[in-house]
Amino acid sequence: MANLTSEQANRLSDDFFYLSMAIADFRYAHWESLTLEENKELSEMQGALLRCGEDILAFSTTLVMDEAAESLSKISSITEEIRGSVKTLSAIQKGLNTAAAFLILGVAIVKRDPMAIGNSIKDLFMTWKGNPE
């Protein structure tokens, strides 16, 4: 048997709703002629139909998910790719800052200044690792 689609489920939910509404209208139109027992039974049936219709609508939402699963997976993977591109472009600034830190380290090496070399290496490390994306 073929699986129920979300559209079919929504139509079923509509049927339950209108049936429940018809029972309500019938009860109010024949209130005086219905026995207490009959009225109670119809009222319970009316409530049960409403509950069924609501449950079907919630269930139908999960069916939509099944139907859109492939699209969801595609969008998620495209979004990941976009994030990768954003990261690549953001890394260019990091590269520029690192180049500047390298230059300063070079100056320190040329000047044979151990303290400046130590500080420059620390700065270079901080520039590269300190501000992760």
Next chain:
Amino acid sequence: MKMLPATMRFCIYLFLLPFFCCFFSCVNLKTVSDFSATSLVSVNNFEQIDYTFSDHCIDRCEDEAIKKFEFQRALACSCDLYLAADSVTQVMFQAIGGYFHGLGSLAQNELTTYTTDAVVNSLTAAELGPLRIDENLAGAYAAVSNVMLRATTDLYRRRKIAAYIGEANEPMQVLLSSWQVIIRTNLKGELRFKKERLYAYYMDMKMNSTLQSDYEKGSAAGDYYRALREIQRQEKQMDLFAEGLGEIAKGHQVLYENRNKLSVKNLAVTMLGYSGQVKILVSEFNKLNQ
């Protein structure tokens, strides 16, 4: 023709480059960036809809307990089906919102606005020893390289954006349409059942002649119409939100159809129409929350 001095030529290039750069990139990317930002605001309004499938389940549970005049220390409701439905809407929200957030980040011009101050400062440092670079010259070269870098990265971004829009359009149309159905048909549909239950509650009260005084009857009618108005407000919220999704879908379709000619000025004008429509819907939605 007499050749201009090298410094002057350099200055002219320096002056013209940003114009070329902006002409070929900024304007077009701004269209995508603005549309993504507006779409994201609209999508984020999902969190402002003050009704979920689980809320509906709990409301139903309470309504039934009230009708039966039933008291429990803690209301026990079985809402698994409704929790599953909510998780579907959450997945849609995350997927569509994530996409527009990413696209917007990639299209915003700040992403490729780089600063070369650190490089210039280190090049012109007094401690550089025998190597001396004039501060103005270093600044000018840095500015040129910045513009060139911007032009290259903007070209990269434009190519990438066109490719992403191309790949994403079909699944986005499916997801936006599915989400629209979930909000407009399923979630709003639950409210229709809530209205019917409310009607039955007050009608039974009336038919049973439970209420005696005119004051009690008036109060009950007032309560009914107040509750009905609140449900109608939530329905309106859902309609506006769903309509926004429809406009986003149309706008994305236009971007898709023009993805290889993003520089066309008419596209910016057309997209302004879609963004404007989404903004109007967002504004109407926000008014309902005030």
